[in-house]
Amino acid sequence: MMGKPEDIVxxxxxxxxxxxxxxxxxxxxxxxxxxxxxxxGSAYVEWGKNKILAAVYGPREIHPKHLQRPDRAxxxxxxxxxxxxxxxxxxxGPDRRSVEISKVIRGALEPAVILQLFPRTAVDVFIEVLQAxxxxxxxxxxxxxxxxxxxxxxxxxLVAACAAGKIEGEIVxxxxxxxxNYGEADVPVAIMPLKNDITLLQMDGYLSKExxxxxxxxxxxxxKAVYQKQREALRDKYLRIAQEVGE
Amino acid sequence: MRRVFVKxxxxxxxxxxxxxxxxxxxxxxxxxxxxVYSTVVGLVEVRSDFIRVIPLEGPYIPEVxxxxxxxxxxxxxxxxTVDIGAPYQAGLRVQDAVEExxxxxxxxxxxxxxxxxxxxxxxxxxxxxxxxxxxTRGMPFNGGPLxxxxxxxxxxxxxxxxxxxxxxxxxxxxxxTNTRIIVGQNGWxxxxxxxxxxxxxxxxxxxxxxxxxxxxGLTDRVKAFLLDRLKELKEQGIIEEIPKLGEGGxx
Numbered sequence: 001m002m003g004k005p006e007d008i009v010x011x012x013x014x015x016x017x018x019x020x021x022x023x024x025x026x027x028x029x030x031x032x033x034x035x036x037x038x039x040x041g042s043a044y045v046e047w048g049k050n051k052i053l054a055a056v057y058g059p060r061e062i063h064p065k066h067l068q069r070p071d072r073a074x075x076x077x078x079x080x081x082x083x084x085x086x087x088x089x090x091x092x093g094p095d096r097r098s099v100e101i102s103k104v105i106r107g108a109l110e111p112a113v114i115l116q117l118f119p120r121t122a123v124d125v126f127i128e129v130l131q132a133x134x135x136x137x138x139x140x141x142x143x144x145x146x147x148x149x150x151x152x153x154x155x156x157x158l159v160a161a162c163a164a165g166k167i168e169g170e171i172v173x174x175x176x177x178x179x180x181n182y183g184e185a186d187v188p189v190a191i192m193p194l195k196n197d198i199t200l201l202q203m204d205g206y207l208s209k210e211x212x213x214x215x216x217x218x219x220x221x222x223x224k225a226v227y228q229k230q231r232e233a234l235r236d237k238y239l240r241i242a243q244e245v246g247e
Numbered sequence: 248m249r250r251v252f253v254k255x256x257x258x259x260x261x262x263x264x265x266x267x268x269x270x271x272x273x274x275x276x277x278x279x280x281x282x283v284y285s286t287v288v289g290l291v292e293v294r295s296d297f298i299r300v301i302p303l304e305g306p307y308i309p310e311v312x313x314x315x316x317x318x319x320x321x322x323x324x325x326x327x328t329v330d331i332g333a334p335y336q337a338g339l340r341v342q343d344a345v346e347e348x349x350x351x352x353x354x355x356x357x358x359x360x361x362x363x364x365x366x367x368x369x370x371x372x373x374x375x376x377x378x379x380x381x382x383t384r385g386m387p388f389n390g391g392p393l394x395x396x397x398x399x400x401x402x403x404x405x406x407x408x409x410x411x412x413x414x415x416x417x418x419x420x421x422x423x424t425n426t427r428i429i430v431g432q433n434g435w436x437x438x439x440x441x442x443x444x445x446x447x448x449x450x451x452x453x454x455x456x457x458x459x460x461x462x463x464g465l466t467d468r469v470k471a472f473l474l475d476r477l478k479e480l481k482e483q484g485i486i487e488e489i490p491k492l493g494e495g496g497x498x
Contacts, residue, residue, distance in 0.1 A: 041304065059306055059334040112261075114277070114286060118306075120377055121334045149261050152305025152402075154286035156277060157262035194262045194284070234260045234288050238303060242462045 041151025162222030273299030396439025
């Protein structure tokens, strides 16, 4: 939208994007659960050039005590970017952006987790972005929901997420960094695919009503593909052990 | 009309449709309308009208009557605070720990259980406000403290697997490694061996059960693993004899 260098072509005449993808193609996604020994649950997600680690602790007692809810557990989420995760070194620690993302991710995960089972406790989710390449909040949600399942915390459904956006006047799936920086809009969406509940919906940039509807539909489709990968990753942890012992 | 979409011992993830119809649903599931879904990663257990999922990970939820292993984390005037690996801390009162009446002013409770001590206790009550009361009365060696040895943590839902049918698994590990083992329902296991190597071997076996709990033929594999390692230890001269198992335990 602004300050786009002349030599960057986001969508060429053959319909290929800057990283060689088609309009409706996801980046390559790799997911793994149970990667951290000391966390109750953990997951590692590589989503294109994004590298994200999520850890879950709890349910455990809360201090200070006034934060306790007598009827349910509270969910605490911390989204954090490593100083080396972006090209220009990021000042360490929470900033306005990461505090807001932590808050929206908590909102995205909360409907899925059955918090009523553990009154007066807290479930802590830590999302560490080791390498960022646009779409870290959706990748973070995918990783966090895997880590929650890996910790054995009861959930109504996994939360899957994906973004759609607009580049060169066209609606495309799963923007990468160049497309996010020089594109026209970005729409991250998180869903609980079982009942098609939307738990996160944001928009950055400008879209017409029709374009917005198309982008949301596309992002939901992408999230459903992510959902399948999440289910596979969770099963894979145990199937691998079963295979190892020759079953 | 009942329809089941999974088989017994199937591996499921949260949000998997398990069954439809008038089912009673147990732990690890939730009901929406007449459909039953799973809420955890685990193995399905279906009986005629009952369905549940045994989780493969997850916190310990105390139940009254459970025998647990705990660690004293605080000593107060008339009670102890105990960590049993549950989401909530447990409490042990003086009258639940000793038979005779004692004068609280004159007695130092740290002489009975001190901070850091490992105890073997029973869950006496787990109430609505999530207060866990323990008792060590009537427990073996009055609940401890258990001296020496170390604590291994496994997933609480896998405790039945570690014990085995009629104690088959745990008795085999005990016998072959000549080690004292106490398994708490909370997934904490106290292991105390006569020799360091044997203690280590017992722990390895316990962790192997924890890791491979969802597979078949585990008892035989653990037995083969133990005999294998014992042979190595014998060759190294660390142990003199491989302990004999009862019926046909020797290869």
